[in-house]
Amino acid sequence: MKKENLEKLVQETMSSLDGAAKASPAPFLLTRIRAKMANVQTEPSLWERAGMLLTKPTVAFAVLASVILMNVYIITEAVRGSTTGMSAQNTTAPTDEYSLNAATSFYDFENIQP
Amino acid sequence: MTKNLNFKTYITTFFLNHSEILSGIQSGDGTVFSGLVEQWQNMVYNTSLGIVQNEEDAEDITQDVFIRLYENISSFRQEAQLSTWIYRITVNLSLDFEKRKKRQKHGGLLKKIFSVRAEEEPVNFNHPGVLLDNKEKAAILFKALKKLPDKQRVAFTLHKMEGLSAKEVSEIMQTSLYAVESLISRAKNSLKKILEQYYLTQE
Numbered sequence: 407m408k409k410e411n412l413e414k415l416v417q418e419t420m421s422s423l424d425g426a427a428k429a430s431p432a433p434f435l436l437t438r439i440r441a442k443m444a445n446v447q448t449e450p451s452l453w454e455r456a457g458m459l460l461t462k463p464t465v466a467f468a469v470l471a472s473v474i475l476m477n478v479y480i481i482t483e484a485v486r487g488s489t490t491g492m493s494a495q496n497t498t499a500p501t502d503e504y505s506l507n508a509a510t511s512f513y514d515f516e517n518i519q520p
Numbered sequence: 521m522t523k524n525l526n527f528k529t530y531i532t533t534f535f536l537n538h539s540e541i542l543s544g545i546q547s548g549d550g551t552v553f554s555g556l557v558e559q560w561q562n563m564v565y566n567t568s569l570g571i572v573q574n575e576e577d578a579e580d581i582t583q584d585v586f587i588r589l590y591e592n593i594s595s596f597r598q599e600a601q602l603s604t605w606i607y608r609i610t611v612n613l614s615l616d617f618e619k620r621k622k623r624q625k626h627g628g629l630l631k632k633i634f635s636v637r638a639e640e641e642p643v644n645f646n647h648p649g650v651l652l653d654n655k656e657k658a659a660i661l662f663k664a665l666k667k668l669p670d671k672q673r674v675a676f677t678l679h680k681m682e683g684l685s686a687k688e689v690s691e692i693m694q695t696s697l698y699a700v701e702s703l704i705s706r707a708k709n710s711l712k713k714i715l716e717q718y719y720l721t722q723e
Contacts, residue, residue, distance in 0.1 A: 435579075
């Protein structure tokens with residue numbers, strides 16, 4: 407394409423909006439605005455929406471199931487924790503038996519007399 | 521009957537000053553609000569249409585503008601022009617709408633990948649007010665406009681489509697006259713480059 411032709415085409419495109427009429431919205435705009443305003447006013451609040459969401463059967467069951475699962479997990483962890491605690495106690499028992507944990511300090515060696 | 525009523529409300533509002541409109545709406549006078557909608561609906565719709573380039577979206581935004589106006593009329597500062605304030609709300613809501621739409625489009629990318637038939641975005645926008653001979657070229661111009669940064673696009677749209685002066689545009693965009701003139705000039709230069717590129721690739 408020649409440069410003059412290109413410039414002419416661009417210029418024509420740039421001025422294609424000249425003389426364009428103003429667009430108008432569809433009729434009865436006011437009625438639609440009033441209807442929308444009424445809808446906005448009757449729209450539930452955030453808390454109401456949260457309540458509505460929680461009362462849905464699927465959501466309620468999901469929440470209930472997750473609570474039960476969490477309880478089961480906590481109980482099993484607690485049981486496991488108590489058994490490992492017992493075994494740890496058993497292993498430390500011989501050390502107590504042979505007084506290996508007896509508290510000795512420099513003071514004890516220095517003052518051997520009562 | 522409706523036409524008579526519309527005319528009556530239009531005339532009622534036309535002769536009211538800003539404070540009377542303000543007090544009329546605040547006191548719940550339906551006639552004042554009706555007149556306001558009647559008087560400004562074309563301007564709001566046309567501005568929004570120039571920005572979002574979709575008739576249904578522009579219609580939704582027009583409704584939202586008047587609802588916003590009704591709700592926030594008390595925050596309107598008397599020293600400002602009512603038209604400037606309405607233009608500002610329109611521009612802000614139109615840009616917000618576009619951003620929201622873009623976010624939804626990106627969010628729906630996964631859906632798009634997994635869906636069998638991808639939903640196609642309309643490529644060309646035909647402004648209903650453009651002369652028949654210019655329809656095709658105007659559609660190309662609108663497509664090029666979408667590629668401009670928001671500020672340049674808004675300044676160009678208000679100046680070119682709404683026929684506002686650079687000073688009026690600067691009041692709406694809350695910026696200096698010099699900045700608006702620069703924005704319009706840059707928009708024109710960018711558009712020329714985009715159009716040249718477009719026509720060269722069309723060969």
